[in-house]
Amino acid sequence: MKLKTIKEGDIKLKVPVNEELTKKMSVFYNPEMKFDRDISELIISILKPKKICDCLAASGARGLRYKSVLKDSEVVLNDQNPKTAEVMKKNAELNNLEVRIENKDANKLLFENLFDFIDLDPFGSPIYFLDSAAKSIRNKGIVALTATDTAPLCGTSPLTCLRRYGIRSLKTDFYKELGLRIFISSAMKIFSRYDMAFTPIFSYCRRHYFRIFGRVTRGCKRADLLLEQFDYISYCQKCGFHKTGLIDKCDNCGNKLNLIGKIFTGNFASPEFCVKLEKESSKKFDYLSDFINQIRAEQDYFMYYDIHKICKWNGKQIKKKKFLLENLEGSKTHFLDTGIRTNKEFSEILKVFD
Numbered sequence: 001m002k003l004k005t006i007k008e009g010d011i012k013l014k015v016p017v018n019e020e021l022t023k024k025m026s027v028f029y030n031p032e033m034k035f036d037r038d039i040s041e042l043i044i045s046i047l048k049p050k051k052i053c054d055c056l057a058a059s060g061a062r063g064l065r066y067k068s069v070l071k072d073s074e075v076v077l078n079d080q081n082p083k084t085a086e087v088m089k090k091n092a093e094l095n096n097l098e099v100r101i102e103n104k105d106a107n108k109l110l111f112e113n114l115f116d117f118i119d120l121d122p123f124g125s126p127i128y129f130l131d132s133a134a135k136s137i138r139n140k141g142i143v144a145l146t147a148t149d150t151a152p153l154c155g156t157s158p159l160t161c162l163r164r165y166g167i168r169s170l171k172t173d174f175y176k177e178l179g180l181r182i183f184i185s186s187a188m189k190i191f192s193r194y195d196m197a198f199t200p201i202f203s204y205c206r207r208h209y210f211r212i213f214g215r216v217t218r219g220c221k222r223a224d225l226l227l228e229q230f231d232y233i234s235y236c237q238k239c240g241f242h243k244t245g246l247i248d249k250c251d252n253c254g255n256k257l258n259l260i261g262k263i264f265t266g267n268f269a270s271p272e273f274c275v276k277l278e279k280e281s282s283k284k285f286d287y288l289s290d291f292i293n294q295i296r297a298e299q300d301y302f303m304y305y306d307i308h309k310i311c312k313w314n315g316k317q318i319k320k321k322k323f324l325l326e327n328l329e330g331s332k333t334h335f336l337d338t339g340i341r342t343n344k345e346f347s348e349i350l351k352v353f354d
């Protein structure tokens with residue numbers, strides 16, 4: 001395996017050279033995920049967890065960045081691919097960082113250890129690791145999850161979604177937010193089996209992946225409080241009308257509504273945590289400030305509308321976003337450029353286009 005040295009954040013990394021970016025890379029490294037590793041580093045800097053596990057570490061990019069900002073914390077880098085151990089070791093030495101390197105199945109490692117921060121960044125879905133994460137996470141610890149299986153999460157493969165995440169999904173105009181919420185809901189349900197609450201402190205969708213950071217707290221009451229915020233969404237696939245709850249017919253066009261859910265309808269990020277995160281980003285990764293502020297603003301609304309689709313389905317002419325945001329007292333969304341968040345009734349939304 002031929003390696004080249006690159007720089008990311010405050011560290012240097014040896015990564016494979018001349019290899020196509022696929023799962024088959026000898027040691028996986030995707031420069032595109034720097035955005036996510038930057039956010040994760042900021043979160044680590046705020047929370048200062050004592051014992052961290054980068055469970056699916058590949059080159060060690062993530063875990064080494066964590067260690068570089070939290071020198072006193074214990075960091076474990078693990079990956080079951082034997083080729084990664086050699087590269088992780090080289091990368092730790094290159095940066096003079098002391099970390100523990102493991103070469104195990106992540107489930108096994110999690111069963112054998114307790115951590116305050118568990119990062120699971122797999123190919124596809126992290127759902128297969130969540131039972132062991134529940135055994136391994138200390139009370140009030142953070143579990144950070146990435147999912148790249150967008151087809152089941154976004155409504156393109158509803159049967160896979162039902163099998164993998166246990167939630168009914170559909171094709172909708174708000175598919176990216178639906179995907180994120182299905183992912184969060186499924187994680188919440190798994191932790192709740194162990195009387196633990198998995199509360200999202202920060203989550204988002206970007207390009208081909210979803211990312212959630214959840215604080216895990218023990219207690220039936222806390223877990224129940226989250227489950228109480230689950231509901232169905234009744235959705236009209238003809239005009240784009242949606243409402244929470246079990247509703248039979250579309251208020252707008254009379255079509256029979258389809259059911260999604262049940263999913264978590266609460267905040268997918270904590271507004272208070274977003275304020276801290278934005279402050280931290282302004283010190284180090286200024287380019288993330290707008291993104292973080294946007295996520296905070298989005299918590300005042302549930303499910304965006306894709307204005308282009310809504311106009312097309314209802315025979316309306318699109319209007320300027322600025323005009324729509326003012327008239328719908330709404331917000332933009334990080335999920336989609338043509339998306340708008342508003343608490344107005346669907347009939348009022350359509351009126352704005354007249």
Ligand SMILES: C[S@@+](CC[C@H](N)C(=O)[O-])C[C@H]1O[C@@H](n2cnc3c(N)ncnc32)[C@H](O)[C@@H]1O
Pocket residue numbers: 028029030033037055056057058059060061062078079080081084104105106107121122123
């Ligand atoms: C998407 S890559 C990780 C990328 C890395 N976190 C980063 O930010 O650069 C997923 C890694 O998970 C590893 N992996 C897959 N299944 C595993 C398992 N059951 N236990 C441990 N490692 C596993 C693969 O070898 C691969 O290196």
Ligand SMILES: [Zn+2]
Pocket residue numbers: 236237238239240241250251252253254255
């Ligand atoms: Zn309708």
